Amino acid sequence: MRAAPPSTTRRPESIADARPATGAQPRIGASVDLGANSVHLLVAVVGDHRLEPLDDESVFLGLGSAVAGRGYLGRAARAELTASLVRYADIARMLGATDATFLGTEPIRRAADASRIVHDITTATGAQVHVLSHEEEAFLTIIGVTDGRPVTQQTLVIDVGGGSSEFCVVDTSGRPRAVGMRLGSARLTDAFVQHDPATASELEAMRRAAKQAVGAAPEATPGEIVAVGGTASNLIKMLPAAILDGMLTRDRIAEVQAILGSEPAALAAERHLINPLRARILPAGGAIMEAILERYGAGSMRVVETGIREGAILAVVHGGRAWRDRLADLAHGWRT
Numbered sequence: 001m002r003a004a005p006p007s008t009t010r011r012p013e014s015i016a017d018a019r020p021a022t023g024a025q026p027r028i029g030a031s032v033d034l035g036a037n038s039v040h041l042l043v044a045v046v047g048d049h050r051l052e053p054l055d056d057e058s059v060f061l062g063l064g065s066a067v068a069g070r071g072y073l074g075r076a077a078r079a080e081l082t083a084s085l086v087r088y089a090d091i092a093r094m095l096g097a098t099d100a101t102f103l104g105t106e107p108i109r110r111a112a113d114a115s116r117i118v119h120d121i122t123t124a125t126g127a128q129v130h131v132l133s134h135e136e137e138a139f140l141t142i143i144g145v146t147d148g149r150p151v152t153q154q155t156l157v158i159d160v161g162g163g164s165s166e167f168c169v170v171d172t173s174g175r176p177r178a179v180g181m182r183l184g185s186a187r188l189t190d191a192f193v194q195h196d197p198a199t200a201s202e203l204e205a206m207r208r209a210a211k212q213a214v215g216a217a218p219e220a221t222p223g224e225i226v227a228v229g230g231t232a233s234n235l236i237k238m239l240p241a242a243i244l245d246g247m248l249t250r251d252r253i254a255e256v257q258a259i260l261g262s263e264p265a266a267l268a269a270e271r272h273l274i275n276p277l278r279a280r281i282l283p284a285g286g287a288i289m290e291a292i293l294e295r296y297g298a299g300s301m302r303v304v305e306t307g308i309r310e311g312a313i314l315a316v317v318h319g320g321r322a323w324r325d326r327l328a329d330l331a332h333g334w335r336t
Contacts, residue, residue, distance in 0.1 A: 029313035030092035030100040036064025036162025041088040042309040043095045054095045063107035064163035064186045072112040082120045089125040104131035106163035134180020138168035139331040144311030150333030153223035160231040162186035169220045176331045183213040188284035210291040228307035231285035249300045257286050
């Protein structure tokens with residue numbers, strides 16, 4: 001498992017540059033998402049329920065494919081992951097965060113050596129690793145999308161990752177409903193794709209598998225579908241019009257699939273400024289997004305950049321030490 005070059009956004013010149021407009025002493029939060037494709041750090045100033053990023057960066061480690069291939073990470077991959085997290089913990093503390101909240105998602109849930117992964121990370125960084133359930137992952141995503149605001153209509157938030165997808169339905173009242181599915185872009189690619197670019201028959205096989213799997217997604221009649229995570233954000237990058245309005249439609253997904261089906265991943269990555277490893281699994285992500293729109297009879301979904309990492313920072317700030325016990329309430333909103 002070799003890491004792709006990290007992706008980083010520019011941090012402000014100083015913490016003072018990101019200080020909330022109220023002038024209140026800023027609180028610095030940090031979270032790291034150990035996802036199936038990327039391991040992603042966010043360090044941000046928290047003020048007035050808003051996050052101002054100080055550092056936002058990721059490294060593509062492909063944890064999900066490693067676990068899918070052999071059932072565990074193994075010593076070398078654990079060492080690579082731990083080294084990345086030591087660096088992230090150091091960055092978070094340097095920027096003023098008391099600690100980073102490490103979030104173990106699908107690959108850590110499934111890895112046979114999960115206890116060893118957690119031990120190695122905790123020993124090396126001094127930070128706790130929270131291995132999340134599908135429901136907890138979905139609730140954190142909702143919090144990151146809404147910033148604590150109650151929704152005004154039934155809303156479906158989806159996060160299509162490399163190894164799993166999270167669906168969370170939030171209504172104006174009642175407990176949010178969350179379902180996690182073992183359906184992801186890397187998992188689907190590993191199961192069906194042997195060529196670069198994927199052949200028409202491979203793409204069709206992924207569409208059929210995605211449609212069948214998404215049939216088990218939660219029942220809902222959402223007024224809006226919101227997509228978060230790397231799959232959605234990288235599909236958006238493929239089309240200038242989608243970048244401008246942040247919307248994915250069935251026609252746009254079909255256009256992206258046609259592009260990805262006509263050029264190797266390395267060329268697609270260069271032309272559209274996406275990670276080459278991501279470019280290889282993006283057709284599977286498109287197939288899943290297409291299946292979701294069909295499942296809910298929707299013509300489009302809105303793509304946002306916020307998600308689980310933002311949600312974790314806000315949950316820790318507003319939920320305190322017992323934030324995991326309070327996730328369902330936090331996901332329903334706390335702001336008036």
